[in-house]
Amino acid sequence: MATVTIKDIARLAGVSLATVSRALNNAPGVGEETQERILALCRQYGYRANRLAQGLSVNRTRIIGCILPGLDNPLFAEMTLIIERLAREHGYHVMLCRGRVEDPHINRLFDYLIGHRVEAIVLFSSSRQAPALIQRYIGRVPIVLRGSLMLPDSPPPVPVVCTDNAAGGKMAAEYLFRLGHRRVAYLGAQDQNASHALRYKSFLKTAQQLGMSVQLLFNDALYSSVEVGHRLAKQFFFQNFQETAIFASCDSIAMGVMAAAKEFHISIPEELSLIGFDNIGYASLPHVHLTTFDPDSRQILETVLECLIEAISSPDIVTPRLRLIPPTLVERSTCQPCRLG
């Protein structure tokens, strides 16, 4: 694999290294004719600048590290697309990595990214251990957290961008209340995950203030999936439940509920209303058509990028504040006014 360098080009063109470098970077001080000759040679010989050398030399890589937990969650898959595009618009590349805060080798992952001299890192996580992890890297590389934080850790250690889960939980309770539901269930509550904790606590509090009864089913796995939702729902259906509506902690869980409902011949929304959270792609499909909350990923990621760019340009004077992006209710077909009462 013959690798052609700037030196080869220089020799071929009969000029010095500096001239080739200037030509490639459109730097001033190169004869137009010389430049064209050089560029032609580069094309001809398939010259590609060695980014390692470049990065080393200019001490900039224009790369943003991006750590997210499993591309299997469609929500994250969508996000990678958006963030990549946004980054490109700002002249950055994204180095995508899969990693959860709880992973044993999460430190290795940070080291890897830092070793590559990424200019900043976005961590996608709402784990309650995220702040502790981040703390260890503060000062080494700018970090932005995309995920929730239990609130009074104020001020946050780094800029944080997240869905306003508390608002979402509240809206969900109010919405079900407006539809006449008085006995509701929350499936998939979690304390390890700040987003989920915020969500269910706010839902619970609001519902109770409105005089609703709420049954809480906890998810003891540390991630959400259709399978978990399915298991939880079966558990719920097996008891002789009185609830007329379910708030699923996220769309994956809601999908699991729909699966179980089908098996139990419980029809949604006629016999049971269902509302999710996240608005993943599947939620909008005709046979699903799940009522849910849209977190506005686009807006979230734009904010993330803003923070990143700011952190990169002035790493030492960022004021790490919390940006809350409110979710929006997307009314589709899985919720109905309550028949009872």
Next chain:
Amino acid sequence: MATVTIKDIARLAGVSLATVSRALNNAPGVGEETQERILALCRQYGYRANRLAQGLSVNRTRIIGCILPGLDNPLFAEMTLIIERLAREHGYHVMLCRGRVEDPHINRLFDYLIGHRVEAIVLFSSSRQAPALIQRYIGRVPIVLRGSLMLPDSPPPVPVVCTDNAAGGKMAAEYLFRLGHRRVAYLGAQDQNASHALRYKSFLKTAQQLGMSVQLLFNDALYSSVEVGHRLAKQFFFQNFQETAIFASCDSIAMGVMAAAKEFHISIPEELSLIGFDNIGYASLPHVHLTTFDPDSRQILETVLECLIEAISSPDIVTPRLRLIPPTLVERSTCQPCRLG
């Protein structure tokens, strides 16, 4: 962002650069006590080797570039997990990139990866234009293609690993035949994509040899999705169809068919058998339980890695051959013996 280098450590430890380097790399010729002192300093000051400098110096990055079309397809999301793990076992990191052969900036992506001096690239694509694209980079970097090739382009330009789509198509036809179906439909046929082309042609040929009639519905989008399947299925259902079974070109398409069937109150498998391809995660969910073909991603990717490692270690003497991995039929609940006839 204070970056501590090997030089800083050397100064702090009162030794030379070389000694620090040796200590870090566990190279022979360092006093045990010296080494420990150095490592302690590195930990204390948060030293991270600069991989750019390292790569430049040793002319190895131990990185494999990986280009795949959209993480949104759950099949690919699964693959990223597997390939990352396999690569790690071989001491490699994976640089994940999203890109399709048809993308206008696919060349930029290759340049980016080559610029980073990845040691090899896996391209996930079954586009018929893939060979042409690859051709342009042969000799610059070892490439392995994970995806189909229309056969008599023999020998392939680079090592290719792919599902035996022809075998899959054949098995599907035979399976439906055994179940007694004589009029069947194929939804999502495509000529632009070699995998799909191979699949439907083989299905068609076998079915006809067995005396079955097959209606072919083409997908003119250049990707498969639930939406596309849904559209195609509606189109199919609107005509007064006589077919008793559908072979969907992939599971996403099959999911779309299931959605449409529900809307049309056509029950699967009682009134219509359905079989997919890919065995994505959703296919195994209780309310889906789709009969389909499993491509054995694990085996495929292990083979890919083998090829990569081989290509890296002897870039100039690889015999680019085609590895076909046979798929396996996964019988679940969406196919039934034909009621008619």
Next chain:
DNA sequence: CTGTTAGCGCCTTCAA
């Protein structure tokens, strides 16, 4: 066991 030196590919000041 340890230090010195040259070099990886590129950019950038300083001279010419």
Next chain:
DNA sequence: TTGAAGGCGCTAACAG
């Protein structure tokens, strides 16, 4: 407009 030289952080001979 061009060239020469030094340096980015690290490794790998070669000396001591």
